[in-house]
Amino acid sequence: MTGTTPEFVINESNRFWIGVVSASHVSHAIEEGIAQTCSGKAGPLGRMRSGDWLIYYSPRTDKKSGEVLQAFTAIGRVADDIVYPFKINDDFIPHRRNMRYLPCRSVKIADLLDKLTFTKGRRNWGYSFRFGQFEINREDFMTIANEMLKVS
Template identity: 35%
Template sequence: MTRYWIGVAAARHVRIAVENSFAMFAHGRHSAALRTRPGDWVAYYSPREGMNEGAEVRAFTAIGRILPGEPHEQLMTAAGDTGWQRNAEWLPARKADIYPLLDRFSFVRDRGHWGMYFRKSLFPVEPVDFALIAEAMGVADAFGRAGTQED
């Protein structure tokens, strides 16, 4: 069964993941990588350009699908830190501002405190919520075609 996820990561980190065809969550925690499965869809939300620094982004910055295979450990920084990641295929999508979507998401029950929903590094969402993100990112057609295929 296909599941739909929102991952939260700095835009700079998302670009690295997209360029290298992988997905990583919760600073590379193995347990987070294990939550996703091949065929699952992921959209990254980026609050800022860097981790707790840089310009505000507050947008969805990537959308794609987890590829077959198990999570694997990978070097993350020059300092020798490693993290767990999954291979992913990212759609060519545009950045989508979160604000126009907030009143449409089924999981945001209090717009005044919408940020609390995005404090987790990875959380599941309903297909209808994910479809809103895909539409806002300009990939609704590609997502719809792929989303109808069961693995």
């Protein structure tokens, strides 16, 4: 899946998702052309369909000891309807999906807190991110995507 970039086309059947993953894991996902969320659980990935859009939010640069980042770090489109296991080692076999990522820039969530319906006016705006993957509405997706895809 690497090397393919989707067109930025939105249609009525698309759904929009946020995946919460450290920036270092996002870099690996882009390189491999895959998505993996929620510690590799199949269920959250299975809710997505081919053509849906995923934006990664990275709370930190690395999973545990990384620096605080709190930024949207990647945007991509689900390539197909296949969720598959991928053996990392005998003790860890996470599930993945194939993705096509767009070139983009990172965007700090602090710049968008008052513009997104799932964070606006919420002191505890980070609560929904604790689930690892969640669906957002088209308006919120477009707000984030427009910032990420801006040409400097």
